[in-house]
Amino acid sequence: MTTLGALGESAVLARIFPRLPQADAQLVGPGDDAAVIAAPDGRYVVTTDMMIHGPDFRLAWSSPRDLGWKAAASNLADVAAMGAVPSALVVALAAPADTSIDFLEAFADGLRDGCAELSPGAGVVGGDLSVSDVLTIAVTAFGDLEGRQPVLRSGAHPGDVVGLAGVPGLAAEGLRLLFEHGVSDGVPDASAAARVAAEHPVPVAAQLRPRPPISSGRDAAMAGATAMLDTSDGLAIDAARIASASGVRLDVRGLSREEFLGGEDHCLLATFPSDAQIPEGFRVIGSVAEGSGLSLDGVTVGGDGWDPYRGWNGGAG
Amino acid sequence: MTTLGALGESAVLARIFPRLPQADAQLVGPGDDAAVIAAPDGRYVVTTDMMIHGPDFRLAWSSPRDLGWKAAASNLADVAAMGAVPSALVVALAAPADTSIDFLEAFADGLRDGCAELSPGAGVVGGDLSVSDVLTIAVTAFGDLEGRQPVLRSGAHPGDVVGLAGVPGLAAEGLRLLFEHGVSDGVPDASAAARVAAEHPVPVAAQLRPRPPISSGRDAAMAGATAMLDTSDGLAIDAARIASASGVRLDVRGLSREEFLGGEDHCLLATFPSDAQIPEGFRVIGSVAEGSGLSLDGVTVGGDGWDPYRGWNGGAG
Structure with missing residues (x-):
C-alpha cells in the first residue's frame, strides 16, 4: 500500500490536486506561494473550521469521501449564512504517515463532490499536507457578497418573521443512532455502522454527508433577510444567538423537541421583514418580538423557563 | 490552573480575541458565521499552512509566544512572496484539553507581536478553537496586490539578476544547535534549550522567531521582480523551483554551503530585469541564464553535478 509517509508531500499533492474541484474565481491556483482569487465587489467572506478525529468524527463511521464532503459542506454553510455565494476553499490536512494514498484521494473526491453538488463553481485553490498522529482537517472557505451587505446575526427586528431552510434534528438523530448501534463493545465499529446506515439511511446521511441549503443563503439575502446564521450547534442555541445579538426575542412554533435542539443541522435560520x-x-417557523431570549410554542426556554436540554442526549460526542 | 477543557471554547475565545491584532482591512470581524475583508483591487492572495507539534515544533523549545509569532511570520512571508501586502489572517488552533488559558493567551500575544512588528496593519479576523491530543496550528493568510500582477515563480528570464532579502542559513543553524545541545537524554529539553539560546541567540531566534522581510515583497514587485518565492525549504531547493517553473538556469554566487542549503529561512528570493x-x-547573489537547474559558484548542483546535500544535516526534524 502506498502511504503518505512513503510518497512524501509533493508526490501526494501531485496525485490529489487533479481530483480537486477548480474554482471559477481562481486567478492563480495551487503551486505557488499563494493563490490569487477574484473578489469582484471588492470584499470577500472568510470562515475557518477544524475537524479533529475523535471529537469531531470517527473513522469507523465516516469514509474519507464522507469527510471531504462534510469538511466542504460545513464551511460552505458558514459562507452561505452571510448571504454570500461560496467561491473557494483552501484545505489543510494532517494525517498519520501510514495513511494510504487511496484514503487521501477519496478525501479529495469528497471535497469535489461536496462542492459540485452543494455549490457549483466553488473549488479548492490551495492546501497543505502534513503528518500528524491525529487526523486533522482545517478548511478555510471564501465567498462573494455580489455587492450586497452581509447578513449578520444582529439585524433581527421585532415584527420580523423567522424562516428556516433545511431539515433540523436529523443529523443529531443520525449521531444518536451511531452512538447507540454503530458500536461494538462500546467502540465505534464500521460493520455496526454500516448496518445502522442501511436501516436508517436518512438520519445517518444527514450526520455523515450533510446537505446544507447553500443557495438559500443568497436567496435569503436577496429577499431582504435581516439576520441569518448556520445552525451548526442546533436550532435552539443558534436562535438564542440571533436573539442575543439582535436584542430581541424569538418565538418559535411547531417544532418537535428533537428538531428544536438538533445539532450539526447546518440549516439556515433567518429573519425577514x-x-x-x-x-x-x-418555511416560516416563528416571529421576532421585543424582549430577549427564546420560546418554543409559547413556553420560554432557558433562564427560569423550560430547560429543553434536561435529559437530552443528542448523541453529541 | 484554568484550562481549555474546563472553560470551553466560547469562554476561551472571549479571553483571547481582545489580545489579537485587528486588521485594517476588516469589515466584519470575529463573532459571526464568517468575517468580511476588504479586497480593494478586486482580488486577494491566499495561503494556508499547518504547524504540528512534533514534526514542526517542540514545546520544550518554543514558547507559546514563539509559536504565535512563527505561525504569523511564516504565513505572512508566503503572502509577501507574491508581491502582496499582508492584510489578514484566520487562525485555527487545536490543543489538548489540559492546555492552560495562559498558554493560549501567550500564543495570541505572539500572533499580535508578529503581525505588529513584521506587517503592521495585518490582523486576525477569525478563528477556530478545538480540542486535540496533538497541538496543531492552522493559519490562512490574505494579502492585497494593490493593483499589481502577482509575482509568480515562473517569470524569470535569462539575463535577469537574482536578489535575496533576509539572512539564509541561520534558522537551520539554530535548529541544528537545538537538536545537538537542546536535548537531555536525546529528548528536547527546555533547560538545555534555554542554555543554547543564551549562547547562540541569533540562530536560535532565527529558528524560533523568524523575521521574514515582509515589506520587501511589495518592494520587489514595485521594482519589477519577474519571479519570487519564500525560501521556506532552503535557498537551494527554492532556487531550483524558480529555475524549473521559469524554464531557466539560476547561477548563484558567493554563498556558503550553509547559506545555500539552509531551511526555514523565510528569505525572499527574487529575480529582476x-x-x-x-x-x-x-542583495544580488547571482544571475539567470538559459538552460535548466542551478549552480553555486560555477559548480552545477544536482543531476550529475555536485550533490550539496551529501552528508548534510541542517538539523531538520
Whole structure:
C-alpha cells in the first residue's frame, strides 16, 4: 500500500490536486506561494473550521469521501449564512504517515463532490499536507457578497418573521443512532455502522454527508433577510444567538423537541421583514418580538423557563 | 490552573480575541458565521499552512509566544512572496484539553507581536478553537496586490539578476544547535534549550522567531521582480523551483554551503530585469541564464553535478 509517509508531500499533492474541484474565481491556483482569487465587489467572506478525529468524527463511521464532503459542506454553510455565494476553499490536512494514498484521494473526491453538488463553481485553490498522529482537517472557505451587505446575526427586528431552510434534528438523530448501534463493545465499529446506515439511511446521511441549503443563503439575502446564521450547534442555541445579538426575542412554533435542539443541522435560520417574500426553500417557523431570549410554542426556554436540554442526549460526542 | 477543557471554547475565545491584532482591512470581524475583508483591487492572495507539534515544533523549545509569532511570520512571508501586502489572517488552533488559558493567551500575544512588528496593519479576523491530543496550528493568510500582477515563480528570464532579502542559513543553524545541545537524554529539553539560546541567540531566534522581510515583497514587485518565492525549504531547493517553473538556469554566487542549503529561512528570493533598480533590503547573489537547474559558484548542483546535500544535516526534524 502506498502511504503518505512513503510518497512524501509533493508526490501526494501531485496525485490529489487533479481530483480537486477548480474554482471559477481562481486567478492563480495551487503551486505557488499563494493563490490569487477574484473578489469582484471588492470584499470577500472568510470562515475557518477544524475537524479533529475523535471529537469531531470517527473513522469507523465516516469514509474519507464522507469527510471531504462534510469538511466542504460545513464551511460552505458558514459562507452561505452571510448571504454570500461560496467561491473557494483552501484545505489543510494532517494525517498519520501510514495513511494510504487511496484514503487521501477519496478525501479529495469528497471535497469535489461536496462542492459540485452543494455549490457549483466553488473549488479548492490551495492546501497543505502534513503528518500528524491525529487526523486533522482545517478548511478555510471564501465567498462573494455580489455587492450586497452581509447578513449578520444582529439585524433581527421585532415584527420580523423567522424562516428556516433545511431539515433540523436529523443529523443529531443520525449521531444518536451511531452512538447507540454503530458500536461494538462500546467502540465505534464500521460493520455496526454500516448496518445502522442501511436501516436508517436518512438520519445517518444527514450526520455523515450533510446537505446544507447553500443557495438559500443568497436567496435569503436577496429577499431582504435581516439576520441569518448556520445552525451548526442546533436550532435552539443558534436562535438564542440571533436573539442575543439582535436584542430581541424569538418565538418559535411547531417544532418537535428533537428538531428544536438538533445539532450539526447546518440549516439556515433567518429573519425577514414581515412584508418580505419568503424565498423558496424557507418555511416560516416563528416571529421576532421585543424582549430577549427564546420560546418554543409559547413556553420560554432557558433562564427560569423550560430547560429543553434536561435529559437530552443528542448523541453529541 | 484554568484550562481549555474546563472553560470551553466560547469562554476561551472571549479571553483571547481582545489580545489579537485587528486588521485594517476588516469589515466584519470575529463573532459571526464568517468575517468580511476588504479586497480593494478586486482580488486577494491566499495561503494556508499547518504547524504540528512534533514534526514542526517542540514545546520544550518554543514558547507559546514563539509559536504565535512563527505561525504569523511564516504565513505572512508566503503572502509577501507574491508581491502582496499582508492584510489578514484566520487562525485555527487545536490543543489538548489540559492546555492552560495562559498558554493560549501567550500564543495570541505572539500572533499580535508578529503581525505588529513584521506587517503592521495585518490582523486576525477569525478563528477556530478545538480540542486535540496533538497541538496543531492552522493559519490562512490574505494579502492585497494593490493593483499589481502577482509575482509568480515562473517569470524569470535569462539575463535577469537574482536578489535575496533576509539572512539564509541561520534558522537551520539554530535548529541544528537545538537538536545537538537542546536535548537531555536525546529528548528536547527546555533547560538545555534555554542554555543554547543564551549562547547562540541569533540562530536560535532565527529558528524560533523568524523575521521574514515582509515589506520587501511589495518592494520587489514595485521594482519589477519577474519571479519570487519564500525560501521556506532552503535557498537551494527554492532556487531550483524558480529555475524549473521559469524554464531557466539560476547561477548563484558567493554563498556558503550553509547559506545555500539552509531551511526555514523565510528569505525572499527574487529575480529582476538587469536594468531594474534592486530595492533596498535585497542583495544580488547571482544571475539567470538559459538552460535548466542551478549552480553555486560555477559548480552545477544536482543531476550529475555536485550533490550539496551529501552528508548534510541542517538539523531538520
